[in-house]
Amino acid sequence: MLRNYFRIAWRNLVKNKVYSAINMTGLGIGMAGAIIIFQLVSYHLGVDKHHRQADKIFRMVVDLHLEDGSVEHEKGSAFPLHTALRKEFANVSHTAYLAQRELTLSIEEANNSRKFFEKSSAAFTDSEFFKIFDYQFIAGNATVLNLPGQAVLTERYAKKYFGKSNPMGRLIRINNAENVTVAGVIKDFPEHTDFKKDIFVSLPTLKKLIPEYGYEDWGWIDSNRETYVSLRSEEDREALEQQLIAFAKKIHGADSNVFHYHLQPLSDVHFNMHYGGKIKYYTIIMLATVGLLLILIACFNFINITTAQSLKRSKEVGIRKVLGVSQWQVFWLFIHEAALFTGISFILAILLSKLLMPMISNWLEINLDINVFADFQLLAFSLALLIFVVCAAGIYPAFVISNFNPVRAIKGLAVANDRGTFSVRKSLVVVQFSISFVLIAVSMVIILQSRYLKNKDLGLNKELILHVGLPDTGTTKIAALSNEIPRIKEVASISFFRNPPSSQTGNGGSIKFENRDWEKFVARSRSADNHYVATYGLKLIAGRNPIQSDTLHELLINNKLVKALGLKSLHEALNKRLVVGDMDNKTGVIVGVLSDFNNADLYSNIEPTVIYASKKHYRSAGIKLQNLSASTIPDIMKVWQKHFPEYVFQYSFYDEEIAGFYKREELASNLTSMFALLSVFLSCLGLFGLALFSIEQRTKEIGIRKVLGASIASITTLLSMDFLRLVGIAIIIASPVSYYFMKKWLQDFAFRIDIEWWIFAVSALLAVAIACLTVGYQSIKAALANPVQTLR
Template sequence: MLKNYFKITVRNLVKHRLYAGINMAGLAIGMAGAIIIFQLVRYHLGTDRYHKNADRTYRVVVDLHLEDGSVEKEKGSAYVLHETLKKEFSYVENSAYLAHKELTFSLGQNGEAKKFLEKENAAFTNSDFFKIFDFKWVTGNPSVLNAPNQVVLTERYVRKYFGNSNPIGKYVKVNNQANLMVAGILKDYPEQTDFKKDIFISIPTLKTVIPEYGYDDWGWIDSNRETYVTLRSASDRSAFEKQMPAFAKKYYGENGAVFHYHLQELSDVHFNVNYGGKIKYSTIAMLASVGLLLILIACFNFINLSTAQGFKRSKEVGIRKVLGISKMQVFWLFIQETAVMTILSFLISLILSWIAIPLMNEWLGTAIPVNIPSDYKSPVFMAVLLAFVIALAGVYPALFVSGFSPLRAIKGLGQQRNRSFFTIRKSLVVVQFCISFVLIALSVVIILQSGYLKNKDLGIDKELVLHVNLPVNEQSRMTTLKNEISRLKEVENVSFFRTPPSSQSGYGGSIKFENREWEKFPTRSRIADHNYVKTYGLKLIAGRNPVASDTVREVLVNRKLVKDLGLKSPQDALNRRLLIGDIGKTGIISGVLSDFNNTDLYSDIEPTVVYSFQKHYRTAGIKLQYLDRSTIQNINTIWQKQFPDHVFEYGFYDEEIARFYKREELASSLTSLFAFLSVFLSCLGLFGLAVFSIEQRTREIGIRKVLGASVLGITTLLSRDFLVLVLIAIILASPVAYYFMNRWLADFAYRIHIHWWIFGLAGFISVAIAAVTVSFHSIKAALMNPVKSLKME
C-alpha cells in the first residue's frame, strides 16, 4: 500500500511539476530561514551557559540612585569590592576581578623587539576567575595569577607571540614598564562566550602598570573593571542582596543610599544592554517570531496551491472513491504527498543554510556556526519543524480534497466556484501580505532611524578627525609630538584628551558651584587640553577658551550645566569657581559651550565640564585639512620617533561614532533580509495562484479578445482581484506596523517621526512587487492567440 502511494505521489509531482516546484521552493526557503534563525538564537542564548557554575555565577553591578531622581546603571566596580565580598560573606565561594585594558606588549630587545597592541584581548585578573569560569589549562594552574609579574596566554596567542616554541618561562614586556613571565597556557576559548580574552595578567601587576588607579577608593567605579562571584548556592542570592544596603552604608557612609548593589545573573550579562549587553532579549524574541512567520507564509503558500490543485484532481478523487477507496485513505495519500515534498524541501533547506550562513556571517558580522550542533536540541528542533510543517501544510488540503463528494467530483468540481474555499484562500493571501507589509514598514523605519543617527548634528565636527593613541606615562614627550605633528601642512589642529566629545566611555561625578552644597545631578567630565574646542568645532557661546595648562586651572561648561545650576544666562557662570568631585580639584569657569551630545543618541544631552589634566591624556585628536596617501605615514613617522617602544594605532572619529549604532545596523540588516524573504515567499505563492487562476480562465480570455478586449483591459481584469487582497492587507496591517515601529523607536532619546509617507512607501513596495508578480502571467495570457485559448479545455 505505502509503495503504491509513493508511486502515485512521485507521478503527481512530476505531472504537476510547476506547482510542486513552487511549493517545494517556498517550503525550502521558509525552513532555511527558520534553521538560520534557530542557529542564531541558539548561539546567543547559549552564550556562557557552558560554565559548570553558570547557575550560581553573578556579576556584581550597582545602580546609582542620585538625588535628582535619576538612576545610573553601572556594570563596573571598585577594585576593593572583590576582596571585601569574599572576606565578609561566607556564602561567596569565589570572587574574581577582571580589569580590561588596552596594552602594548613587546618581545626582544630594542630595535629587534616585536611589538603588539592589544585593544580588547588583554585583562588583569586573579586566580578565582578560573574557578568561576571554565577555561581549560594546558600548562600551569590558576594560582600563578596571585603572584606579581605573571602572565597566562591562550594557545592561539602562544602561536602569535612565540610561534611553535615553548613559551613557559619566557618574558614579555607590558607598556614598557614590567617584564611578565609566561607561567601558563590555556586552551582557546569557545565562540559562545563574552570573555574573549587571550592574555591574563596576574592581579598584583595591575598596580605596577596603572599606579594612579584608586585601589582603596570605594567611589572609583570604572566600567572596564568588573567583579564576578559564585555563591555556594543559588538560594543565597536573596540573602546577599538583603545585606547590600547595610554593606553600602558601612563603606560609603552617608552616601550609602546612592549605591544599590545587586547581583546580575551570568545568563543576563549578554542580553542586558543597560549593563553593556551585546543584544537585547527583544531582538531575540523578534528573530524567533520572524522564523515562525517565515514558516507560516511558506505553509500558507502550500495550502493555497494544494487546495487549488485539489480542484484539478477532483475527478481523480471521485473515481478513486467510486472504486472503493475510503475518505481516510484519500486523506493519507495527500498527507504522504505533503510529507515527501516537505522532506525533500527540508534537505534542500539544509543545503541553502550551509551556503547562506557563511555569507550572512560575513555580511552582518555575526558568528552563527555553520555546522549544526550534534547535541539533542538540533535533532529535536528538526523533527518538530518537519512535523509542524507537514501538519500545518498538509492537514487542511488533505481534509479538503478527501471531503469531495464522488458524484460532484466526477461531474467536474473544478469548474464550480466554492465561495467558502475562496474565502479561506483569500484570507491566507491577506495574512501573508500583512506579515510582509509589517516587516517592510519596520525595515524602512529602522533604515531611516539608522541614517538619522549617523547624520544627526551632534554639535561637534567629526569629519577628517584622526585619533592616535598616546602611551601611558609618556607625558614628557607629548609637547614635542604635538609641535611636530602641527607642522605638517595637512594638519589643521591637534588636541590631547582622555575621551572625545561624543564617546561611549565617560567619566564624571558630583560638582560644587561656588559655596553651594554638592549639586544633586551628576556631571560628565571631558579631560582635554586647550585645543579641544577648535579641533572638534565646539561652539563657545560665552567667555573664552581656557589658557594652556597641564592641570586644572580654568574649565569650560556646557549650556545644559548652566541651566541645571539655575543660572539665568551663560554669562552668569563666567569667572565662578567649580569644584570637580571626581578629581577633587577646583577650576574657574572661563567659558560656556553650546550643548553637544557627549554619549550616543540613546541618551539626552548631559551637563558637562571640560578641563585639562595631562597625566590622564590617552588620545591625540588630529584635525586634518585634507587626507592623502602620505598623511598617515607622516604622522606615524613622527609618532614612532617619540615612542619607539610602542605600537602606533589610529582610527577616524566618524567611524568610531558609526560603531555606536552597530546594534541598529545589525537590526536593520536582519529585518531587511527577512522582510525580503517574506515578500519573496508571499510573491512565490501569489505567482502560483495567478498561474492557476489564469489557467482556469483561459477560454474566458480568448472570448474577451475575440469580442475586442485590449491587452491592458485583460491584464487589469486578471490582476485586480489579487491587488485588492494586497491593499486589504496593507489597511489591516498598518496599525500593527505602527505599534511595532513605536516600540522599536522608544529606546532612543532622539528619533525620527513616523510620517504617513512611510506607510505609503511600504505599501507602494508591497503593491508594486505583487503587481509585477501577477502581471507577468496576466500579460502573457492576454497576449495569447485567442484561437489557441478557445481550443483549450
C-alpha cells in the same frame, strides 16, 4: 504501500513542474530562514551556559541613585569590593575581579623584538576567576595568578606569540614597564561566550603597572573593572541582596542612599542593555517570531497552491474512491506527497542557509556554521521543523481533497462551489501580505533611523579626525608631538584628551557653583587641552577658550549646564568658580560656554558637561586633517614612533568610531531587510502560483471577453483586482501592528525619527507594486493571448 504513495507523489511533482517548483522554492526559502534564525537564537541563548555552576554565578552591579531622581546603571565596581565580599559574607563561595585594559606586549627574541597591541584580549585577575568559571588548563595552574609577574595564555595566543615552541617560562614585557612570565596555558574559549580574553595577567601585576589606581577608593567605579561572585546555592541570592543594603551603609555611610548594589545573574549579562549587554531579549523574541512567520508564509503558499490545484485532481480522487480507496488512504497519499515536497525543500534549505550564513556571521562578528549532522541541537530542530512543515502544509490540503464527494469530484464540481476553501485561501493571502507589510514598514523605519544616527549633526566636527593612542603623558613628549605633527602639510591641528567630545565612555561627578551647595545632578567631564575646541569644531557662544595649562585652572561648560544651574544668561556663568567633584574637588574658573553637543551616543540625552585641562589623564591625541593623502598616516606614524618606539602605533578615524556606536542598528537593518525580502519573495511566489492557476481556469472566459470587444487593459484590471483587493485588506490590517513595533523599537533612542504617514504610504505602494508586478505579468500575458486558440 509507502513506495506506491511516493511513486504517485513523484509523478505528480514531475507532471506539474511549475507548481512544484513554486512549492519547493517557497518551502526551501522559508525553512532556510528558520534554520538561520534558530542558529542565531540558540547562539545567544547559549552564551556562557557551558560553565557548570552558571546558575550560581553573578556579577556585582551598582545602581547610582542621584539626587535629581535619575539612576545610572554601572556594570563596573570598585577594586576593594571583591575582597570585602569574600571576607564578610558566608554565602559567597568565590569572588573574582576582572580588569580589562589595553596593553602593548613585547616578545624579545634573539636579534628580534616583536610587539603586539591588544585592545580587548587582555585582562588582569587572580586564581579565584578560574574557580568560578570553567577553563581547562593544558599546562600550569591558576594559582600562579596570585603572584606578581605571571600570565596565562590561551592556546591560540601561545601560538601567536611563540609559534610551535614551548611558551612556558617565556617572558612578555607589558607597556615597556613590567615583565611577566608565561606560567600557564589554557584551551581556547568556546565561541558562545562573552569572556573573550586570551591573556590573563596576575592581579598583583596590575598594582605594579598602575600604582596610582584607586585600590582603596570605594567611589572609583570603572566599567572596565568587574566583580563576579559564585554563591554556595541559588537560594542565597535573595538573602545576600538584603545583606548588601547594610553593607552599602557600612561602606559608604551618608552616601549609601546613592549606591545600590545588586547581583546580576550570569544568564542576564548578555541581554541586559543597562549593564552593557550585547542584545536584548526582545530582539531574540522578535527573531524567533520572524522565523516562525517565514515558515508559516511558506506553508500558506503550499496550502493555497495545493488546494487551488485540487480541481485538476478531483476526478483522480473521485475514481480512487469509486474503486474502493478509503478517505483515510487518500488523506495519507497527499500527506506523503507533502512529505516528498518538504524533504526536497529541506535539502534546498540547507544549501541556501550554508550560503547565507557566512555573510550573516560576518555581520554579527561571530563564527556560526550550518552542519546538521555535527550539531545535535540543529539536528533535533531540523527534524522537528520537517515534521511541523509536513503537518502544517499537508494536513489541511489532504483533509480537503480526501473529503471530496466522489460523484461531484468525477463531474468536476468538487471545488467549484466550495466557498469555504476559497475563503480560507483568501484569508491566507491576506495574512501573508500582512506579515510582509509589517516587515517592509519596520525595515524602512530601522533603515531611516540608522541613517539618521549616522548623519545627525552632533554639534561637533567628526570628519577627517585621526585618533592615536598616547602611552606616555610626559611633558616633553606631548610638547614634541604638538610641535612636530602640525608641520605635516595635511594636518590642521592636534589636541590631547582623555575622551573625545562624543563618546560612550566618560567621567562625571558632582559640581558646586560658587557658594551654592553641591548640585543634585551630575555633570559629565572631558579632560582636554586648549586645542580641543578648534580640533573638534565645538562652538564657543560666550567667553573665550582657556589658556594652555597642564591641570585644572580654567573651565569650559556647555549651554546645558548653564540651564541646569538655573542661570538667566550665558554671561552669568563667566568668571565664576566651579568645584569639580571628579577632580578631587578642585576649583576652576568658567571662562567660556559652548553650544550643546552630543557628549554620548544618541541613546542618551545631552548632559551638562565640563571641559578642563588635566595632562595626567590624557590618553589619546586627536589630529584634525585638512585632507588625506597616501603619505599622511605614514608621516604621522613616523613622528609618533620616534617618541614611542617601544609601543605599537594604533589609529582610528573618529567618524568610524561614532558609526561603531550604532553597530546594533546597522545589524538590525541588515537582518530585517534580508528577512523582509525573503517574506516578500515568499508571498509573491504564492501570489504568482495562485494567479497562474486562476488565469488557467479563466482562459475561455478571457477569450470570450476579447471576442466581445474587451480591451487588454480591462482584462488585465479584471484579473488583477481580486488579488490587489486582498493586498489592500492586508495593508489596512497590518498598519496598526507595524506602528506598534516601530514605536516599540524607537523608544530606546533619546534622538529618533518621527513615524510619519508617508512611511506607511511608501510601504503600501511597495506592497501593491510588488503584487502588481507579480500578478500583472500573468494577466497581461493572458490578455494578449489569441482568443481563437484560447477558445479551442
